[in-house]
Amino acid sequence: MTLTIFSQQLINAVSLGSLYALVAIGYTMVYGILRLINFAHGDLLMVSSYAAIYGITIFMLPWYVSFPLAMVFTGVVGILLDRAAYKPLRDAPRISLLISAIGASFLLENLALVIIGGIPKAFPRPDMFARVITVLGVRIQVLTLYIPTLTLILLFGLLFIVYRTKTGKAMRAASKDFETTRLMGINLDRIIAVTFLLGSTLAGAGGIMWAMKYPQVNPFMGVIPGLKAFIAAVLGGIGNIIGAVIGGFLLGLGEILLVALFPGMAQFRDAFSFVILILVLLFRPTGIMGEPITDKT
Amino acid sequence: MNHSRRNLVLNALSLAALFSVLYLFKRYGTEYQVRILNNMGIFITMAVSYNLVNGVCGLLHLGPNAFITIGAYTSALLTMSPAEKQMSFIIEPLIWPLSVVQAPFVVSLLAGGVTATLFAFLISFPVLRVRGDYLAIVTLGFGEVVRVMCNALQSVTNGPLGIKGLTPYTDLWWSWGVAVFSIIAITKLINSSYGRAMKAIREDEIAAKAMGIDPFKHLMLAFLVSAFFGGIAGGLLAHLITTISPTLFTFFLTFNLLIIIVVGGLGSTTGAVIGAVLFTWGGEALRVVESPMDFGLFVIPGIPGMRMVIFSVILMAVIIFARRGIMGRNEFSWDALFRRLRLSGR
Numbered sequence: 001m002t003l004t005i006f007s008q009q010l011i012n013a014v015s016l017g018s019l020y021a022l023v024a025i026g027y028t029m030v031y032g033i034l035r036l037i038n039f040a041h042g043d044l045l046m047v048s049s050y051a052a053i054y055g056i057t058i059f060m061l062p063w064y065v066s067f068p069l070a071m072v073f074t075g076v077v078g079i080l081l082d083r084a085a086y087k088p089l090r091d092a093p094r095i096s097l098l099i100s101a102i103g104a105s106f107l108l109e110n111l112a113l114v115i116i117g118g119i120p121k122a123f124p125r126p127d128m129f130a131r132v133i134t135v136l137g138v139r140i141q142v143l144t145l146y147i148p149t150l151t152l153i154l155l156f157g158l159l160f161i162v163y164r165t166k167t168g169k170a171m172r173a174a175s176k177d178f179e180t181t182r183l184m185g186i187n188l189d190r191i192i193a194v195t196f197l198l199g200s201t202l203a204g205a206g207g208i209m210w211a212m213k214y215p216q217v218n219p220f221m222g223v224i225p226g227l228k229a230f231i232a233a234v235l236g237g238i239g240n241i242i243g244a245v246i247g248g249f250l251l252g253l254g255e256i257l258l259v260a261l262f263p264g265m266a267q268f269r270d271a272f273s274f275v276i277l278i279l280v281l282l283f284r285p286t287g288i289m290g291e292p293i294t295d296k297t
Numbered sequence: 298m299n300h301s302r303r304n305l306v307l308n309a310l311s312l313a314a315l316f317s318v319l320y321l322f323k324r325y326g327t328e329y330q331v332r333i334l335n336n337m338g339i340f341i342t343m344a345v346s347y348n349l350v351n352g353v354c355g356l357l358h359l360g361p362n363a364f365i366t367i368g369a370y371t372s373a374l375l376t377m378s379p380a381e382k383q384m385s386f387i388i389e390p391l392i393w394p395l396s397v398v399q400a401p402f403v404v405s406l407l408a409g410g411v412t413a414t415l416f417a418f419l420i421s422f423p424v425l426r427v428r429g430d431y432l433a434i435v436t437l438g439f440g441e442v443v444r445v446m447c448n449a450l451q452s453v454t455n456g457p458l459g460i461k462g463l464t465p466y467t468d469l470w471w472s473w474g475v476a477v478f479s480i481i482a483i484t485k486l487i488n489s490s491y492g493r494a495m496k497a498i499r500e501d502e503i504a505a506k507a508m509g510i511d512p513f514k515h516l517m518l519a520f521l522v523s524a525f526f527g528g529i530a531g532g533l534l535a536h537l538i539t540t541i542s543p544t545l546f547t548f549f550l551t552f553n554l555l556i557i558i559v560v561g562g563l564g565s566t567t568g569a570v571i572g573a574v575l576f577t578w579g580g581e582a583l584r585v586v587e588s589p590m591d592f593g594l595f596v597i598p599g600i601p602g603m604r605m606v607i608f609s610v611i612l613m614a615v616i617i618f619a620r621r622g623i624m625g626r627n628e629f630s631w632d633a634l635f636r637r638l639r640l641s642g643r
Contacts, residue, residue: 037430088617095357098433099559100616102359106552107609113602227441230434271445274438278423281431 007138009260015144017252018151019213023206023229024236024244025158026199032175032239033195035094039101040081042226043108044200045207048074049123049217050116052208056124063126071204078200079193087189105226112219123215147209154205155245158198162241167194175239224270231277237287246288251276304631312477319469331469333581338472339533340573342479344557345566346526349483351555352564352626353492354519355499357429359551360436361527363443366546367416368409368528369535370447373460375405376536385461389451402466406475406532413528414521421517428502440548447543459542460535467537475533479526484566484628486522495519499564556612560622568624583607 023045030038051073055066085104089097129143162168170191173181182188210225211217232251236243251273259266280287322334343365350358374382374395382391390396400408424435447454454460486492494515497505502512535541553576561572586603615622 035430037434085613085617092620094429095355095563096616096620098357098430099555100613102552102555103609103613103616107606107613110602110605110609114600114606118602227434227438234431234434267449268445271442274435274442277438278435281427281435282423285427285431 004137005260008140009256011138011140011144013253013256014249015147015213015252016256017249018148019206019209019248020225020228020232020251021245021248022147022151022154022209023203023225024232024248025155025241026202026206027229027233028236028238028241028244029171029195029199031233033171033178033192034086034097036086036097036101037230038199039098039226040085040105040108041199041203042222042224042229043105043112044074044078044081044203044222045210045225046112046217046219046222047077047108048204048207049211049221050112050121051204052211053121053123053217063124067208070208071201074204074207075197075201078196078203081200082192082196087192109219109222116219118219120216120218123211123217125212125215129212143212147213150205150209151245154202155241158202158241161198167191171195228273231273234277234287235280237289240287240289243287243289250288300632307631315473315477319473323469333577334469335467335472335537337574337577338469338476339467339530339537340554340557340577341476341570342472342526342530342533343554344561344569344573345476345479345483346523346530347554348558348561348564348566348569349487349519350516350523352558352562352569353487353499354495354516355564356516357433358424358436358520358523359433359548359555360438360440360443361523361554362546362548362550363436363440364413364417364524364527365531365534365550366443366447366543367413368406368531369541369546370409370454370460370531371412371528372402372405372409372532373463373535373541374453375400375408376402376464376466377460377462381462385458386452386455388456388458391455392452395453402471402536406529409532410525410528413531414525417521417524418517421520425513425516425520437548437551440551444543444547447546454543457543459540459545461540463536463539463541465536465539467533472533472537475529479529480566480570483522483526487566491515491518496564553608556608558622559612560615562622562624562626564626565622565624565628567627567629568622571623580604580608 023041026044027038027041030036030041048070051070052063052066055061055069056063059066061069081104085100086097089100125143129141129146131142133140133142160168162171170181170186171194173184173186174188174191178188181191206225206229207222210221214221228251229248232247233244234247235250236245236247238244254276255269255272258272259269265272319334322330326334343361347358347361350356374391375398377385378399379397382396386396420439424432424439427435448457450456487495494505494510495518497508497510498512498515506512531546538545557572557576558569559572560575561568561570583604586607587601
């Protein structure tokens, strides 16, 4: 492997990893507070890609208006999801919540299938993202640089909210102890809604980036990124935002390396991530940055 | 006549009634009706065995499709004759021992069950170390890994092409015979001391451990038994539809089984049976929404995929509004039935 190809692969890995990280952050936030694996999180990627497409094709919006609107729309869908599927089950056993999440995920997928149809749509990728530049003989698609940049910007924005604002403080408190936080007079429903808004908006950003990287959108496009992002979140220690970012990058790196070093293994890429998940759970169940799990019932 | 003897007689009578109904359908029923009944029997086997892990032990296991796949492929590869195998494996020939062996249907079903159990044994060590959401994701992941392998290992599974032209061995006797057998076996297991230990682990694992119950041993037993019957059901399914491919056994199958046991009542074998019957029958009845409806004056076009929307809404509605499902954790029993009859008779 020459240095050129190696740097090429490295850039790909960073790009893919930051995409996983972007989606994993949302997973981790919801898990941190509700202790719930939001199965429908991946499907929010699909919602936002379609919203972005329709913004451009039906409402004739320029992409820089359509994309943020799609993200906000996804955030609102996230809040609605919480209201409809998770809020009635706050005091129920965790297994009910998880089943509801699986149902919500299937509902979103099949609703999209019924409303939009199963034929994949092409994503209208703006030209400025498709350009290719050459740096020191390495050919780089500009998109692979924009994705990590966007992830970093959103990450710092999120960290600011979580660590510097009052709402963020309440979120951190709720993730430590639900009941005590409620006793302290914090409106938990509002905090949970904000969490879903933030997490889903990030998923929306991830969905648009994903659709630009793989410009074909269909109702089931969110399943694989959703699972990958979950694995990334577990890898980094679920509930921990920085951990999710590290996990995302590691998973992206691992997958690209696997394909680059053993081209024959390319078809096992999805299986590879699950094997990693099983190994992590076996040897370090709380992930890289994880704290020991305190059982919150 | 004492109670247990009365129950035994009643059980035998209802079994006889069931099989005479099946006989009548086999003799006079249309092909479509027989097909639905076959599906019902297979889904009962799958649901009852899935319920053993999910409902009785309280582990959210999302990978029964993996064991059904393994059973289906094993049993399909065993019943085909070497010549047929050579014909269907075009891209890559089947690997050696499998390409020459051929076994009768019964043996192939059992082999499917045993192979599924073997895989369940291997996977149980990492799976049963974790609980709750993690267990759900790991089992889901195992299901995905099996699906990816089915696509990739062309010299064993024929890849995405799948295996075609199986002999349709599965008939009403097979599907319902296995269903009845699995219900009896799993009920016996649940009512034994092992079953009570499983329920104790479901309620409070730490307390159960303090009482001297080994959680790993009991959960593993449930997991293996569940995989065994799942594998057999897979073999039956393969020989019912005669064509299997990796797309047949996606997470979608698990989702259906989950609906069945949640609607029936998590933890109730009776519930699983009722759920499976309702699901198979309701699934056919709901086809109405996917075909065009003609009201004379105007026509509503059919909406493909609408059935799945309705199923997801049902699952969420049940888990939110009627969390216990139809049966809750109760089981059907003759004693309870008679008590109720006498009460209403007064």
